[in-house]
Amino acid sequence: MNKTQLTSSISEETNVSKVQVKKILESMLKTIVLSLKNGKNVQIAGFGTFKVHNRAARIGRNPQTGEKINIAATKVPTFISGKAFRIAIK
Known part of the structure; x- marks a missing residue:
């Protein structure tokens, strides 16, 4: 939808x-x-919680060349479903 x-x-x-x-x-x-x-979480009772997680900087690898690359730290939005929501979709 x-x-x-x-x-x-x-x-x-x-x-x-x-x-x-x-x-x-x-x-x-x-x-x-x-x-x-x-920096504030959003919690909707019976539905879930929206949060931001900090992803640490890390070393990755270019799959084509195998060269190591630095991947910067970033913020990632996440959603954790509430119990009532999980039960409703079963």
Whole structure:
């Protein structure tokens, strides 16, 4: 399901216009991204938690040449599903 399909589904279920649902969905996603960027986790009860993990710098290898390369440290977004969410999709 893509964002357009999600918007349509929510609109049909809630009887709210697609335009309004799209604005709300985009605002929610923007808020999650900004919170993670500012170092805050986002926990939605019954659904899950969005977190940022720091991946340490490491030495990798170019698979074509075998040459060693330095891979910089980076931040990686992660999602940990909540118990109710895991149970619901079984």
